[in-house]
Amino acid sequence: MTRLAVLIASAAAAVCSAQESDETSKKSDLSHIVWARSWEAAVREAAARNVPIMVMIVSNTG
């Protein structure tokens, strides 16, 4: 491998490593599922973040 190819490869590895590290730190921040306090709050957050809402019905509804 030429010196240039080695440099490119190690730079790419460093980028991958930084991305993995970011991803790991993002994931490790969560120690539990964060539950919304109201339906309105859930919809507002979902719309602002562009993510789906998971409604988990665990027992007979009140």
Next chain:
Amino acid sequence: MVESSIIPDKTLIEASADMVAIASVVGREHGSAESIEDGRTVTRCKVYRNLTCDEHQQTSSIGLKFLNSGSFSVPTVIWCDTLGKEMFRRGGNYGSGAGADQIVRDLSRALDRIPGERRSRAEYETHVQPLDEGERAFTERRWNDAIKMLTSAKNGPLPALTKAADEKLSEIRKIGERLLLEAQAYLEIPEVESARERLKLLSEQFIALECGRKAAELLKSLDEAQSKKR
């Protein structure tokens, strides 16, 4: 049992960064556990770890929005889009560990149906905080605080929250402009004290807006005119 086997699953917890979760659960029998929030030790539900049992009771009837018949499988997981409209659901067919894997697969399916850029919860929380404080200040008629917080929220990164902050600021601007018109009308009559009362409020609480600055100028002129008369 979904609460003891699925909810604490590490893979599901990690995947939940890309969704908003809400629980429809009746009962306060989960027990409590201590958590650290903002550096403080707080007591939360052992299962729904960012809520107290009283707090998750408040969302216990969410399921009624989606379940028409009296009988349904437990658990039932309903996936909704960003407007809260159901996309699909899965009921009952959750084993212990496999249940969490299935939910993660369903999350991936739900994400596929919602194209576009995702924003992190951290970004959302940073942006929604001044918006919430601004809306609270608005309700309590603390106009200066409301303008400050909503202006900060208006400059945040999430378009939906920026729009909400801008709409609230427009409402405040209209209130201020109406007060200024009233003050000007009182000056014409003239009913100086009623005018002064409004101008004072505007110059103290709306000074960040054009109407507040105009009011401050009018108040100054009024004071100067009155001191000349004496």
